[in-house]
Amino acid sequence: MSTATMPEPTTAEFEAIMRLTKDLREASRDLPRRHARYLVDTYYQIQHFRIQLGGQIRASGESAEPTGVLAWTMKNMQAMENDLKSCLGHFAAAYHVGQWLQSVCGIGPVISAGLLSEFDVRLAPTAGQFWRFAGLDPSLKWLGKEGARKLVADVCGDAKKVTEAQFLAAADASKRHPENLRKLLKDGKLTRTTLTDALSRRPWSNSLKCLAVFKAGESFVKVQSRENDFYGAYYLRRKAEEIEANENGKFADQAATALKVKKYGKETSSFQCYTEGKLPPAQIHNRARRWAVKLFLSHLHHVMFEDFHGKKPPQPYAFEIGDGEHRHFIEPPNWPGEFGGKPVSTLYDDSHRE
Numbered sequence: 001m002s003t004a005t006m007p008e009p010t011t012a013e014f015e016a017i018m019r020l021t022k023d024l025r026e027a028s029r030d031l032p033r034r035h036a037r038y039l040v041d042t043y044y045q046i047q048h049f050r051i052q053l054g055g056q057i058r059a060s061g062e063s064a065e066p067t068g069v070l071a072w073t074m075k076n077m078q079a080m081e082n083d084l085k086s087c088l089g090h091f092a093a094a095y096h097v098g099q100w101l102q103s104v105c106g107i108g109p110v111i112s113a114g115l116l117s118e119f120d121v122r123l124a125p126t127a128g129q130f131w132r133f134a135g136l137d138p139s140l141k142w143l144g145k146e147g148a149r150k151l152v153a154d155v156c157g158d159a160k161k162v163t164e165a166q167f168l169a170a171a172d173a174s175k176r177h178p179e180n181l182r183k184l185l186k187d188g189k190l191t192r193t194t195l196t197d198a199l200s201r202r203p204w205s206n207s208l209k210c211l212a213v214f215k216a217g218e219s220f221v222k223v224q225s226r227e228n229d230f231y232g233a234y235y236l237r238r239k240a241e242e243i244e245a246n247e248n249g250k251f252a253d254q255a256a257t258a259l260k261v262k263k264y265g266k267e268t269s270s271f272q273c274y275t276e277g278k279l280p281p282a283q284i285h286n287r288a289r290r291w292a293v294k295l296f297l298s299h300l301h302h303v304m305f306e307d308f309h310g311k312k313p314p315q316p317y318a319f320e321i322g323d324g325e326h327r328h329f330i331e332p333p334n335w336p337g338e339f340g341g342k343p344v345s346t347l348y349d350d351s352h353r354e
Contacts, residue, residue, distance in 0.1 A: 028087040029094035033347060036091050036117035041207060043084040043110055050077040088113035095347060099339040100303050100332075104296075105229045106219035111211060115300060118208045121308050122348060123177055127298035132175070135209035136294055140175050148199035152192055162190050174199055212297060217289040220296070230333040231292045239288035246284055252277035299332035306336075307344045 031039070053074045060067045089109025092098030101112035124130055131137050143151060155170045156162055167190055171178040176199070182188075184198035224232025245251065255274040258264075264271040273280040279287075305313035315329050 025086065025090050028090035031087075031091045033117045036088065036113050037207075039084055039088060040110060040114040040117065040211070043081060043088065046077050046081050046084070050074055050081060053077065085109050092116050094341055095344055096307050096339050096341045097300075097304050097344045099341050100335060100337065101300070103334045103337060103339075104231070105226055106223040106231065107216065108219075111216050111219070114208075114211045115216075116344075116347070118205060118211070119300065119304065120348070121301065121304040121344065123179055124301060124305075126314055127294075127301040129177065130297045130301045131294055133204055133208060134212045134293075134297060135204035135206070136213065136290060136297070137175075137204075140203050142202050143174065143199055145196075145200045148196045151199055152196050156192060160192070162192055162195055164190075167195065170195060170199065174203070176203055213290060213293050216296065217293045220292050221285075221289060231296050234295055234330075235288050235292040238291045239284060242284045242287050246278050249277050251279045255279060295330065299330075299335070302332050303335055304344055 053070060057067045057070045057074065060070065086109070089102070089112070092102060092109060092112040095116060098112050098116050101107050101115060102109070107115075119130060119133065124133075128137065132140050141147070151170060151173055152162075155173065156166050159166075167182075168178055171181045174181075181198055184201055185194045186197060187194075220229075220231040220235055222232075223229050224236055226232070255277050258279075259271075259274045264274065270280045270282075302313055305311075
């Protein structure tokens with residue numbers, strides 16, 4: 001069997017692969033929201049496969065196996081990644097809010113495009129709706145099929161038909177926005193079956209939670225030492241507060257609950273922390289990161305709300321800081337800046353663009 005390796009493509013050959021034309025880059029500015037969401041998901045899928053492929057190449061190199069085709073494939077994927085990043089950056093930068101997002105340290109082209117395409121400020125009078133949609137409201141529960149059936153039975157009793165009042169009661173009981181819940185009704189029909197199915201679905205966006213909590217959140221953690229950082233510094237501040245509370249035993253109830261609901265190996269560090277009435281370091285990190293992300297999302301809501309409605313939104317009390325009577329609202333960074341681009345309302349102009 002021949003072990004000859006395939007020659008590596010030249011740099012010039014790769015420059016001709018997967019290049020976006022100027023016209024396509026300009027067309028990115030008018031992407032429909034649903035197309036932008038799809039491209040964000042595609043970008044991260046390609047990135048995931050490219051990273052896996054890189055691991056395969058390293059493993060093959062250690063065993064002296066030929067890797068030319070793998071390297072060619074990986075460089076193609078890298079080229080597509082870069083083009084998608086550029087495309088999504090142009091999309092976000094076409095909007096006033098997108099330019100603000102990209103001015104925030106730690107928020108790049110892909111995350112800004114994803115957030116801009118996912119959030120709809122028309123359905124969010126307060127920042128709380130943004131938190132819920134991103135899976136950051138602990139009071140919002142995923143009912144599942146059984147929980148949904150029980151809720152419908154509690155609200156509707158034995159009635160075969162569901163009234164509008166009962167639908168609104170079900171939305172209120174499940175803490176779901178009526179219009180968001182209505183969009184989940186199959187064929188737009190309100191019946192016990194369609195309402196049960198709608199209520200059983202996850203009440204937040206899993207892709208948005210990944211984008212906001214993990215990707216944006218970890219980005220803030222990584223840029224905390226930069227001169228223009230904002231949210232990373234608040235992450236550090238919150239983490240210090242969480243560590244102090246943990247050492248003072250303020251999370252003892254949570255630690256006891258964790259031991260009841262899940263079995264941990266006695267040799268694990270998590271078990272040791274929980275038995276001492278404390279949360280493990282990873283949970284402290286996650287709590288501080290979630291707090292920083294909620295602050296960021298409240299600021300995103302503030303900017304989108306003001307851009308769309310022309311007035312400031314209600315201030316979420318959770319982000320007023322200070323002691324005693326001296327409390328100060330944390331203002332969004334870089335806002336209001338001299339940002340150009342289109343108002344966010346143009347993103348919602350046509351129903352077919354959803």
